[in-house]
Structure formats: structure tokens, C-alpha cells
Amino acid sequence: MVETIVFDIGETLIRDDRYWASWADWLDVPRHTLSALVGAVVAKGQDNAEALRLARPGIDVGAEYRAREAAGHGEVLDESDLYDDVRPVLSALSERGHRLIVAGNQTARAGELLRELDLPVDLVVTSGDWGVAKPRPEFFQRVAEVAQAPLGSTLYVGDHPANDVFPASAAGLRTAHIRRGPWGHLWADAPEVAAVADWRIDDLARLAALLGG
Structure with a gap:
């Protein structure tokens, strides 16, 4: 039981639509592009944060997350x-x-x-x-x-x-x-x-x- x-x-x-759309907008890449990158890293068995690194090489995801929060573009549910x-x-x-x-x-x-x-x-x-x-x-x-x-x-x-x-x-x-x-x-x-x-x-x-x- x-x-x-x-x-x-x-x-x-x-x-997760809103989450990835907001990241695409923040990084100034087409939403479809980031969505496709998420799919690609998933298929490889990688962490989905790797999609952000592919969209913007060298990105510090933690620092970028804090910058979004400070700019008023933080998490929304x-x-x-x-x-x-x-x-x-x-x-x-x-x-x-x-x-x-x-x-x-x-x-x-x-x-x-x-x-x-x-x-x-x-x-x-x-x-x-x-x-x-x-x-x-x-x-x-x-x-x-x-x-x-x-x-x-x-x-x-x-x-x-x-x-x-x-x-x-x-x-x-x-x-x-x-x-x-x-x-x-x-x-x-x-x-x-x-x-x-x-x-x-x-x-x-x-x-x-x-x-x-």
C-alpha cells in the first residue's frame, strides 16, 4: 500500500516553458534555439544548465541568475x-x-x-x-x-x-x-x-x- x-x-x-523562455530572452537568443539546445544536452545525458553554456560560452550560471534577480527578472511561478x-x-x-x-x-x-x-x-x-x-x-x-x-x-x-x-x-x-x-x-x-x-x-x-x- x-x-x-x-x-x-x-x-x-x-x-518548464516559462523558465526556459525567460532564460532565452535574458540571453537574447531565440526561444526555439535554447529549447533545441536543452533537448540536445538532455539526449547526451548532461545537466540542462549546459544548454545555457552552449548559448553563451563562458557564462557563470550562478552569477547570471543573481543578475537576473537584481534586474527584476527572477523566478516566477x-x-x-x-x-x-x-x-x-x-x-x-x-x-x-x-x-x-x-x-x-x-x-x-x-x-x-x-x-x-x-x-x-x-x-x-x-x-x-x-x-x-x-x-x-x-x-x-x-x-x-x-x-x-x-x-x-x-x-x-x-x-x-x-x-x-x-x-x-x-x-x-x-x-x-x-x-x-x-x-x-x-x-x-x-x-x-x-x-x-x-x-x-x-x-x-x-x-x-x-x-x-
Whole structure:
């Protein structure tokens, strides 16, 4: 039985469209160009920040992030960034008695913005809050601590095999791989994902149906 469900953030609950569009505008490159670069680095298994370095060689991503904040072009998240099924499915799962946690690789500021959305969850935390990021085992140790449930009764839902499915499974959690965003679509049918993930889903409504059954 699944008692606690932990959700990744980017391309699981939140669309990354605004994030990458804002970076393209800031770097003064066409949005399609940066989007294509993101896809290219994803296919190579590289960190998506490498796309920014390809768009502007020599960029200090951290310094550029701070410059954006100072210029009033920092992170923004609102209801329009959520996938359409997020709020209704989270509400349904909460009503069934599941403990719900949002935990992903995001800044502390993104965590603040997510909490302001007042999602029907028990906890929202980010790698920026914890000071440790996926796929490091320490991140999933923290997940296990806040889950307040046995490892075998805790499910981690995410789109990225290397950051979500594989390390969560290695930590003893159950896993669901969602076909969303470039990572989710690229590896949705990969044999190694099929071999590890407890479930592979196209949307959160499917997850709710599986758990309900």
C-alpha cells in the first residue's frame, strides 16, 4: 500500500516553458534555439544548465541568475505553470488519506513560490532548502525522513530516470516515471526504465487511477 507520495517538480507538476523562455530572452537568443539546445544536452545525458553554456560560452550560471534577480527578472511561478491535472489529482489523493510531498531540484526561491500556490500537499521542499540535490543519495535520505512512512510504502514520481527513478529506487522507494517534458518522453519506453519503475504513466490522473484500484 502506498501511504506517502512524493512528487518531483519540473515537468512533473510544473511546466518548464516559462523558465526556459525567460532564460532565452535574458540571453537574447531565440526561444526555439535554447529549447533545441536543452533537448540536445538532455539526449547526451548532461545537466540542462549546459544548454545555457552552449548559448553563451563562458557564462557563470550562478552569477547570471543573481543578475537576473537584481534586474527584476527572477523566478516566477503561478497557477498557469501547473499542469492541468495537478490540483485536482492532488486534492483527490489527499482526500484518500495519502501524505503528499513535493520535493525536487529547485532553488529555495522556487520553493517559496510553490508554497504560495497553496497546493493541497503536506510539505513542499527543494534541493535549495535542503542543500543537497538529486540524484545524490542524501537527497532521498531526506525524502525518506519526511515521508513518515516505510520505504516500501513511499512512492516517488518523476520524469527523469537518472535523477528520479533510478536513485529513488536505489534508496528503497517505489517509483513512477511520468511521460512529461523532454526527459519523460525521451526515456519513457527505455528498457532500463521499464525494468526499474513500478509504474509508467502518461499523466497524474493515471496514477490516481492505479492507486485507487
